[in-house]
Ligand SMILES: Nc1ncnc2c1ncn2[C@@H]1O[C@H](COP(=O)(O)OP(=O)(O)OP(=O)(O)O)[C@@H](O)[C@H]1O
Ligand SMILES: Nc1ncnc2c1ncn2[C@@H]1O[C@H](COP(=O)(O)OP(=O)(O)OP(=O)(O)O)[C@@H](O)[C@H]1O
Ligand SMILES: [Mg+2]
């Protein structure tokens with residue numbers, strides 16, 4: 001019980017550190033136990049330091065940095081304990097284009113082991129998908145599904161090219 | 166005191182109904198007092214019904230519908246009681262392109278009376294702006310401001326054209 | 331194991347019978363604000379046994395039944411069926427295809443079916459227990475929820491680690 | 496009345512002295528995740544007298560002072576100055592241009608200046624009282640905050656109406 005938590009915890013921790021660096025292109029992050037002596041009840045806290053920046057309270061991170069850090073932790077848990085499928089509803093909403101690209105590319109590394117259902121408005125995420133489903137309300141208040149080609153979807157999507165400002 | 170609240174309340178209510186319909190292209194909305202007999206302490210609640218849909222609990226609205234409804238109420242308050250300037254930090258994050266267009270066009274109707282400072286990732290919002298400021302971190306962890314041309318900003322923005330899926 | 335198909339009728343905005351055939355890999359769901367994308371995520375949660383009305387954005391469980399629109403009358407029941415591919419035997423049941431159904435009538439009557447045979451909610455929960463899908467702690471991330479893993483208390487975050495252990 | 500200029504030095508990620516000259520109308524602030532856009536919104540709140548560390552995303556007021564980066568050492572003070580155009584006399588003070596400054600030293604010492612002359616926070620609050628900017632109830636909408644007007648309790652929403660009255 002204690003051992004199983006400890007093993008899982010260490011595995012998630014290891015993956016989180018790696019995934020964070022991959023998504024942020026640097027920096028570092030970690031999880032730690034709030035009460036090391038009480039393994040069975042201890043809470044888990046985290047630290048995140050984006051590249052070039054100094055370590056600070058999580059609350060000071062920007063909206064996009066918070067999202068990306070949370071995504072890194074979720075991806076770490078998914079790596080250690082893949083569920084048959086996962087559902088992500090606009091998880092990348094706060095990310096700028098460069099970060100969405102990294103998010104979407106990383107998501108692709110899961111596709112062999114875990115089916116992903118991703119609700120998104122972002123063109124970049126759509127481009128990394130294997131298949132697209134369009135939801136529309138042709139008739140007032142009634143949803144239906146239509147098959148969508150990437151070119152058409154791109155037209156309504158939140159899209160961009162990747163040059164820095 | 167009571168009268169002043171009542172006058173303001175009715176004015177906000179009137180604008181909210183109109184602005185909601187303008188932003189949603191139809192439907193209806195209203196605010197109401199939770200305790201009509203206690204004007205000085207009553208809470209204020211709201212109803213929103215997007216076009217074609219039936220009136221439901223606010224919680225069932227979609228992410229974008231909630232944002233747009235909240236924006237309609239904020240715009241109504243700003244119309245009744247304009248402050249010299251307002252700051253909107255990614256208020257349109259949950260909106261799809263069609264809705265961002267309406268949001269941005271409506272924002273322009275304020276520009277004579279109220280200066281707006283809008284933090285945004287969305288190309289459509291940028292296109293409605295009078296001037297753009299770019300924030301960058303050329304040196305690690307240190308922010309600076311650069312002047313930005315719309316064409317360059319568009320390249321990193323979350324942009325789209327407006328065809329339905 | 332993966333989710334092959336989602337069928338629903340009368341669930342939230344999906345008044346008519348629809349069938350979504352999913353693929354392994356990355357499935358992207360796209361469409362305008364309020365079209366019904368998040369309702370699909372709600373449907374998946376619901377069939378897997380979700381009991382929190384709040385998580386489903388309603389104020390009572392009856393809210394998941396299509397309540398009508400300008401063009402349609404309300405219906406009396408909501409039904410969702412998930413069809414799983416189970417060749418790898420991840421689900422501890424002697425079937426290479428497993429279908430799970432949940433129904434709710436406006437009267438309040440509710441049914442669960444496993445491979446078209448009535449069962450209890452408990453049976454569904456137990457069936458999915460080892461896949462990690464029963465608690466949905468980190469396999470279904472709702473809209474606006476991604477940052478919760480950062481803002482939640484250390485004790486709550488620990489529960490996610492426990493789920494993964 | 497409008498905000499002509501924002502000057503800051505040592506405030507959050509703005510280690511170096513910067514000067515943003517704003518225009519009447521719509522000013523859009525753009526840039527990548529974590530570049531410092533929301534920090535500008537925080538600076539505006541801060542000068543107008545914000546006392547809630549939480550609203551500024553910190554854990555103590557000292558967090559608004561540039562705390563260093565990989566390439567820079569921390570500094571000892573944060574200073575922000577807002578310059579207002581006041582030809583219409585919206586601010587009850589005999590100046591056509593009004594500058595408001597706030598400084599915080601790491602020692603904890605704090606100063607407010609009105610047109611370069613020391614004053615109390617109380618004086619700043621009173622000066623802006625009739626403009627509606629003192630309480631910032633609906634004039635400064637933070638990142639992720641737009642939906643709060645929908646999810647808040649009726650009593651809290653009522654406060655916004657009171658502010659507008
Ligand atoms: N029981 C119901 N009957 C009819 N319509 C419903 C019911 N429950 C929810 N809806 C409607 O479904 C719509 C919400 O759909 P959903 O949240 O899936 O949108 P979405 O596609 O995710 O949009 P967004 O991009 O804004 O997040 C709302 O307009 C809501 O009124
Ligand atoms: N006192 C401080 N010293 C140095 N850096 C700080 C300080 N306070 C905050 N920061 C940094 O400022 C950055 C946050 O900036 P901000 O929230 O303005 O980003 P943003 O441009 O709004 O990004 P996003 O698009 O993701 O919302 C964080 O990386 C944070 O670490
Ligand atoms: Mg949604």
Ligand SMILES: [Mg+2]
Nearest residue numbers: 062063533638
């Ligand atoms: Mg921000």
